[in-house]
Amino acid sequence: MQNKPKITAVLVDDDAHLRKGMKAMLELYASEFQIVGEAENVHDAIAVISNQNPQVVFLDIQLSEGTGFDILEKLTELQGKISFQVVFITAHEQYAIKAFRFSALDFLLKPVDPEELQKVVAKIQATLQKHENFEHIELLLENIRKKADNFKRIALSTAEGIHLFNINEILRCESEDNYTKFYFVNGKSILISKTLKEYEELLGGQGFERIHQSHLINLAFLKSYIRKDGGYVVMSDGSHLPISQRKKERLQEILKTI
Structure with a gap:
């Protein structure tokens, strides 16, 4: 019986202790994930993600030199579009969390709760089986850029995939x-x-x-x-x-x- 291929992931956080903790939690609660790279800043994250081409990126928002959004913006410029699942890891940033929800994007609050991690992992596994065009990540970046509280579009996740609608x-x-x-x-x-x-x-x-x-x-x-x-x-x-x-x-x- 063949082993199922691992889901490749990159972990981006400027706190080495948090990266170590996330790796331990993923090994314990999501052994189907394989961490293929780590980064602690915007520059290194762009290089690692570009080289490894992971299926999932666990991405801290506030980094020592920039933000997780800066990484996504730069990768969009370089590659034309994002082609991986994103799970944000964040402290209580209400505006960003609201933007995540409007974009149907997953996020984990620090300190990461094992039960929440397992829920997100299950959603990622289900999403990877769908044909995804990642437009909802573009929607997130659009909303973050505007910093407006009056969102014009919403991403809704169905059994077939994620679709964008005008509110x-x-x-x-x-x-x-x-x-x-x-x-x-x-x-x-x-x-x-x-x-x-x-x-x-x-x-x-x-x-x-x-x-x-x-x-x-x-x-x-x-x-x-x-x-x-x-x-x-x-x-x-x-x-x-x-x-x-x-x-x-x-x-x-x-x-x-x-």
Whole structure:
């Protein structure tokens, strides 16, 4: 019986102790990974990644001479596009974390939790089996460059791969157990294996409102609010969606300002 080929990885962090700790954790919890190179700064990371052509890069954001984003920008310039999976390792940097979520990119918070590492490893293994064009990494760099909090596009990961969508084309989102179904203005819909709560947190500042346990709507496509029959909204596609009792007052306040 042949052994499965290892998943090649490069580890970039300016703290030698953290690199040593990550290597030990990967050996313990993800033996299918093989670290083929390490780097502690932007220059060395670009050289190692270019030479080794890894499948995955574990990338610290804040390095002693630059950032992990600088590495991705330079590699994009040199190679035309990124062609490897990226897992960011970061301290609590809220803006970057929000940008990661909008770009469907994985990240690990320091100190790295073994359970979170195992989850990320499982996602990487699943993603490597798909045909990936890495456009979501370009989306991340675009958002990081702008440093704007008003994101225009979002990356959504489906069973087939990661797809980019304009946020202003999302009509509404509906909870289906631990999944979320996205409905678009063109009539299409897709199912994502994340909860509605996660997208409520992401899209809440983008003109979306949670009106019910099962419904998150884009207020731009709210056609009317009907008070009878317990209260419901009519969306631009003709769908009728219920409003939970505790959300009615909030929605009425919002409608006064529109």
